[in-house]
Amino acid sequence: MGSSPPPHVVIFPFMAQGHTLPLLDLSKALLCRGIKVTIITTPSNAPTILQYIPKQPLISLTVIPFPVVEGLPKGCENTSHLPSMDLLPSFFTATMELQQPFEQILREMSDTGCLPICVISDFFLGWTLVTCRLFGVPRLAFTGMGVLSMAITKTAWEQKPNLISKSDSDTFDLPGLTLPFTLTRADLQDILRFPDCDDSFHRFISAVVHYDAGSWGVIVNSFTELEGVHVSALESFIENGGKAWCVGPILLYDEMGYGSASDNQLYIQWLDEQAVSDSVIYVSFGSQAHVSDTQLDELAFGLHKSGHRFILVIRSKTWTPPDGLEEMSKEKGLIVRDWVDQRRILAHPATGGFLSHCGWNSVLESLSMGVPLLAWPMMAEQRLNAKIVVEGFGVGMCVPFGEKSGVLGREAICDVVRELMGGEKGRKARERAEVLGRMAKKAIQKGGSSDKSLTDLIESLSIGT
Numbered sequence: 001m002g003s004s005p006p007p008h009v010v011i012f013p014f015m016a017q018g019h020t021l022p023l024l025d026l027s028k029a030l031l032c033r034g035i036k037v038t039i040i041t042t043p044s045n046a047p048t049i050l051q052y053i054p055k056q057p058l059i060s061l062t063v064i065p066f067p068v069v070e071g072l073p074k075g076c077e078n079t080s081h082l083p084s085m086d087l088l089p090s091f092f093t094a095t096m097e098l099q100q101p102f103e104q105i106l107r108e109m110s111d112t113g114c115l116p117i118c119v120i121s122d123f124f125l126g127w128t129l130v131t132c133r134l135f136g137v138p139r140l141a142f143t144g145m146g147v148l149s150m151a152i153t154k155t156a157w158e159q160k161p162n163l164i165s166k167s168d169s170d171t172f173d174l175p176g177l178t179l180p181f182t183l184t185r186a187d188l189q190d191i192l193r194f195p196d197c198d199d200s201f202h203r204f205i206s207a208v209v210h211y212d213a214g215s216w217g218v219i220v221n222s223f224t225e226l227e228g229v230h231v232s233a234l235e236s237f238i239e240n241g242g243k244a245w246c247v248g249p250i251l252l253y254d255e256m257g258y259g260s261a262s263d264n265q266l267y268i269q270w271l272d273e274q275a276v277s278d279s280v281i282y283v284s285f286g287s288q289a290h291v292s293d294t295q296l297d298e299l300a301f302g303l304h305k306s307g308h309r310f311i312l313v314i315r316s317k318t319w320t321p322p323d324g325l326e327e328m329s330k331e332k333g334l335i336v337r338d339w340v341d342q343r344r345i346l347a348h349p350a351t352g353g354f355l356s357h358c359g360w361n362s363v364l365e366s367l368s369m370g371v372p373l374l375a376w377p378m379m380a381e382q383r384l385n386a387k388i389v390v391e392g393f394g395v396g397m398c399v400p401f402g403e404k405s406g407v408l409g410r411e412a413i414c415d416v417v418r419e420l421m422g423g424e425k426g427r428k429a430r431e432r433a434e435v436l437g438r439m440a441k442k443a444i445q446k447g448g449s450s451d452k453s454l455t456d457l458i459e460s461l462s463i464g465t
């Protein structure tokens with residue numbers, strides 16, 4: 001008698017780095033538990049994914065063509081390559097056309113008796129629920145957000161009619177949620193700040209919310225010790241008693257999340273040369289935010305003026321450092337224009353602060369490595385994350401951006417950098433980050449809350465099939 005085949009899980013990430021990377025880490029965690037994983041993606045996303053996952057028979061990639069859609073540059077299959085975030089709705093439209101090939105994949109699995117115990121798909125691919133139902137496969141939604149930001153967003157979405165009459169500075173309560181801070185409309189995503197539109201983007205998000213609710217459960221990249229008190233509020237949005245499974249920080253399953261950049265990367269060598277621990281501030285706005293060149297000038301001067309050492313990662317193709325700046329800050333600053341191994345930078349003992357746009361992955365990575373944040377939110381739910389980081393978790397400070405989205409000057413930047421790296425607020429935030437970092441590592445170790453949650457999840461799914 002042969003042994004029974006390993007359980008099979010299908011993972012379908014949305015084509016944005018911040019959404020794909022945590023699901024790749026989750027794939028590795030499943031693999032370590034003897035689960036067979038099939039990842040679905042599109043041609044130009046495949047090479048990056050293949051670089052990231054181990055070459056093992058139990059993990060494979062299924063590649064489906066990315067649809068051609070009017071308005072989207074050909075070959076643009078990842079949001080990090082969108083010329084402008086205004087094209088995001090067209091990108092969503094394109095991904096909806098992946099439904100038919102996805103159905104074909106499940107049909108072939110069904111025909112060969114290899115249906116998975118579940119499909120874990122990004123919430124932006126909500127329509128996967130419809131296909132999963134055709135084959136009786138449970139679908140779990142992955143949102144790439146934290147528990148509290150998701151609970152606030154879902155509650156606010158339900159309360160949209162009340163938000164219309166508010167101004168950005170009005171505070172408001174959200175029923176069913178006990179918040180660790182006062183919320184104003186300005187903290188919310190733009191789609192909730194301007195809730196009376198009825199364009200295709202709003203309809204798309206309405207559908208996503210509906211599909212989340214009908215799913216078997218939600219996978220959350222967070223851990224109980226950090227956000228457990230808000231789990232029931234989030235679960236109230238899932239029908240039929242579906243659960244929110246906190247299995248994070250998912251990055252820590254990847255060899256404790258310390259990154260894998262080779263030692264000969266210039267920025268690693270530069271960090272190795274720094275004699276003082278916690279002396280460098282790492283600055284990055286993630287894989288998709290666009291920062292204007294005027295703002296980058298101010299940022300570079302502000303960092304230089306602060307006197308602290310810095311690594312500044314730039315995505316802009318048009319920005320060049322202002323005259324003399326690179327020379328002036330040669331000893332103290334490193335400007336990098338490539339993709340960096342952020343985890344390796346954050347895990348380095350020389351790194352003592354992170355000026356971040358507060359994408360949820362960046363928040364978790366920083367906190368897991370005990371590095372305090374200087375929050376500079378740009379878009380999406382990042383304003384909410386910034387509030388949670390500063391007023392909820394107590395692991396950072398915010399840059400003093402005003403209500404008008406103007407350019408933040410070098411003086412103001414210099415002051416907050418000094419406070420984070422050398423001031424009392426920064427010291428407290430670092431202490432708190434170190435405490436939470438230890439809790440995060442414990443959560444994913446054997447017997448920890450997230451490890452148990454992942455085991456329970458797999459058991460529940462295996463029993464159900």
Ligand code: UDP
Binds near residue numbers: 018286289339343360
């Ligand atoms: N990242 C990286 N190197 C870079 C830029 C980003 O490793 O040069 C990683 C980062 O560590 C994080 C992800 O890309 O895991 C970005 O996700 P996040 O949620 O922070 O922000 P987004 O890019 O989605 O806005």
Ligand code: UDP
Binds near residue numbers: 048081338339
């Ligand atoms: N990327 C990645 N890991 C890497 C290198 C690149 O995930 O090690 C992704 C990331 O989304 C990045 C994209 O590939 O935005 C392209 O890389 P890069 O930023 O260097 O060039 P771009 O095409 O954005 O100009």
